[in-house]
Amino acid sequence: MSKNNNKLMVIGGGLAGCEAAWQAAERGISVEIYEMRPKVTTGAHTGGDLAELVCSNSLGSNLKDRASGVLKEELRIAGSLLVECAEKAAVPAGNALAVDRKVFSSEIENRLTGHSGIKIIREEIKHIPDDRPVILASGPLSSPSISQEITKICGTDNLFFYDAIAPIIEYSSIDLNTAYIASRYDKNNEDDGDYINCPFSKDEYEAFVNALTSAQRIPLKTFEADIDSGVQAGKMSFFEGCLPVEVLAGRSMQALAFGPMRPVGLIDPRTGKRPWAVLQLRQDNLSGSLYNMVGFQTNLLHKEQERVFRMIPGLENAQFVRYGQMHRNTYICAPGVLNASLQMIKHPSVFFAGQLCGVEGYMGNIAAGLLAGINASRYINGGKLLTLPDEMISGALFKYISSSDPKHFQPMKANFGILPPLENKTKSKRERYLLYSQRALNKANELFRKE
Ligand SMILES: Cc1cc2nc3c(=O)[nH]c(=O)nc-3n(C[C@H](O)[C@H](O)[C@H](O)COP(=O)(O)OP(=O)(O)OC[C@H]3O[C@@H](n4cnc5c(N)ncnc54)[C@H](O)[C@@H]3O)c2cc1C
Known part of the structure; x- marks a missing residue:
């Protein structure tokens, strides 16, 4: 048996990869996180910072009657490192959580470097190893070599490079x-x-x-x-x-x-x-x-x-x-390739996280990192993998990407429409959203209090 069997490799030091590495390390796993920047660039990132925000500095609403606000609260309940760092780096933005991007990245880098279970390696990964568990979190601008490798393990029809999305x-x-x-x-x-x-x-x-x-x-x-x-x-x-x-x-x-x-x-x-x-x-x-x-x-x-x-x-x-939108976006056709625990169905030691797994938006990517990190650690420890309840926004997102029709699959962002209907119908949209929110947060509290 290989000496690497218990060492987790995380490919990509972006939003999902950093959260995943933290969650696994907090559960006692030894993690190596590989980030190719600044040696190799993506064209959209500007430097070598971990978890660099490529565009907007806003992580979306904080309000509990907005889907991104609920997702953020779920992540707080689950103990997300990145949401904690975002709050430390927050700048005034009304009801939204916006950050000073430099402070955000350095908070994260400090926490990861200070963790005894995490090693950060600045190197491009060109091959997916088969002698250790891996989380693929190389993002929407994954390097060409890793993209080729992903094609090999997922199948040529299951990796997309561009989004041309209908509303x-x-x-x-x-x-x-x-x-x-x-x-x-x-x-x-x-x-x-x-x-x-x-x-x-x-x-x-x-x-x-x-x-x-x-x-x-x-x-x-x-x-x-x-x-x-x-x-x-x-x-x-x-x-x-x-x-x-x-x-x-x-x-x-x-x-x-x-x-x-x-x-x-x-x-x-x-x-x-x-x-x-x-x-x-x-x-x-x-x-x-x-x-x-x-x-x-x-x-x-x-x-x-x-x-x-x-x-x-x-x-x-x-x-x-x-x-609708069109942009460069590398993502897999998750239905049929991943289960709702973000584990590959054909290769159980491989997990996907972030934009690559078909979740859209900063918060969704962090949530995917969190779940992949938890599940990779459970996998290494021989435990049962976690599936989030689909009443939670995060659970509904992972259910969506793992079980929607592969023929028409396109990435999905946090929204109330993916949640199962409420038992008690109400005509008021605001009331309906608040009920969705309460139900999601009750489920999150129940689940993560035990974690
Ligand atoms: C141009 C652009 C703008 C976007 N703007 C927004 C926005 O404003 N708001 C929003 O909510 N979402 C936005 N998104 C979508 C998405 O939320 C972000 O891209 C988010 O950063 C994705 O998180 P991630 O962890 O999946 O990938 P990333 O944060 O991109 O992290 C992936 C990391 O992997 C590294 N990497 C790639 N290949 C390799 C390799 N072979 N070896 C080692 N490291 C590798 C990359 O350098 C990168 O650091 C945008 C996407 C793009 C492409």
Whole structure:
């Protein structure tokens, strides 16, 4: 048996990797954490700091009626190192937890270096070892060599390099007096299932296409330029099948009506007529509280998505739980590859954490690091792995990534729509969110008091 069998390797000293290393070390495990920066850069990070925040310095809301606020509180209850350091590095930001990024990173680095169970090694890992347990936390900008290795262990079809994400909206915000439920040609075949259809007249469609093509887009960063050049040259087969809707709409007035918005076989049962064009909404979670805008991956500014997509008949009051986006993002197709404990199904000594496992956003990435660290230590100690209750935002996120439909899998961020429904229904959104929050935090307290 190898001498490394009990030594945990964490690949990536980002948000997830640092939290994972801490959690495992606190449980008596000897941890080596490998970070390739500053020797090798990602193009988005600026230096060699551990847990460098690549963009915003805000870790989201602190409010208990916001999903990110609840997730943060779950992490506090669970004893997250990174949330503790964020609080020490906090800067005034109203109801949000925002940090001085330099102070945040140095707090974390000091705590990790001061832990006798943790060794920080500044080196790029190019191969996934098979003689010791590993947590892969190399993030959305994983280096090419480790990405290749991940492809080898997960399968070529299970690693994505870019996100072209369509928005997700709350079912309760769809106007079903205008939109209607139907399958194409009224067949319940595998591809068409039951969709919600938003019907356009000719005038509505043309006004929509004009607004869409003239709306403001998010500028791409230098390290993402290959996305843009690939799209413009029309040579990247991935994007030809997954073009942003505004790019497709710019090709001709009818491009969408013959493409993702084709109305064939979608007779409106109330008029008996076929609309000029149709936007289809596909159920996105088991409970049916979230719907995905089919074929509407987009790179518009968030406020422009709200303005333009609320022109869609039936979506005038749409509430977006996730906006569409396009960016460089390495992530695995977690359903079928990972279980809800973030352990690989085929290779039980390998765990995934952070953005790489299909969780979106700083807080979700920290939560994934926390769970992977706990479970890697349990694995090494021969214990039963932990699965978080799906009433918790974190538990619901890990359930989502491990059990959603792999055919349409895309990363998910913290939101109330992924939680199981409440026993007592209430119409007030604020009250509903507070009830979700109480239920989640009760579960977290119950669980982590025993931990
Ligand atoms: C450009 C960009 C902007 C983003 N902005 C936001 C935002 O504003 N708000 C938000 O909530 N989320 C944002 N995200 C999403 C995500 O929450 C962050 O990227 C977050 O830092 C991910 O955490 P992580 O731990 O998974 O990865 P990271 O924090 O990126 O950590 C991964 C680490 O692994 C290292 N690494 C990579 N390959 C290797 C290797 N082979 N060997 C050793 N080390 C390696 C990297 O250098 C990095 O330090 C953004 C993502 C990107 C790409």
